Amino acid sequence: EAGVVQSPRYKIIEKKQPVAFWCNPISGHNTLYWYLQNLGQGPELLIRYENEEAVDDSQLPKDRFSAERLKGVDSTLKIQPAELGDSAVYLCASSLNGGTGELFFGEGSRLTVL
């Protein structure tokens, strides 16, 4: 069974440029999460989807970040415009039963903003 797939693995952009990350969760997993991980820190939730619905986006900086999960499967996280402080790893995770079980993480997308 394929795991959570993320792309790109690495992205280097100039500040003020846009960037997008894509995530394909494990087949059948209805819950999808985007996390931000700064160097030496644990993941911090940006947004959680139950199927197509964003049920928790309270930590998503909505002035520059947006996300979508069309058809309740793949998801895209976008930053526009990127700032220097956005340099981090963006992790996607999925789970089957919405939070009482384990999270399955992708390998992450490492963003460097110059």
Next chain:
Amino acid sequence: SQQGEEDPQALSIQEGENATMNCSYKTSINNLQWYRQNSGRGLVHLILIRSNEREKHSGRLRVTLDTSKKSSSLLITASRAADTASYFCATYNFNKFYFGSGTKLNVKP
């Protein structure tokens, strides 16, 4: 803010020794989970312990949970060089996971 906090922040041991790391949290939980992250990779789930459980084993891993002290510990017995990684505890409550800042374990061959 993150609810779980691991201790120590870093741990260096020789292969074959046991490694113990601790996690403290602030509010009530539904369950607590431990994850491993190798450098440059995603997190991998290791073990889950529910709030009504006190101890759980999985292979060389032993997890304890003390809800009265709001703390958990992860013991890795007979460590191997391949156990070198960062270890995170994650508490689950109110439909959210809260991750600590992790313990960085280095197992020297």
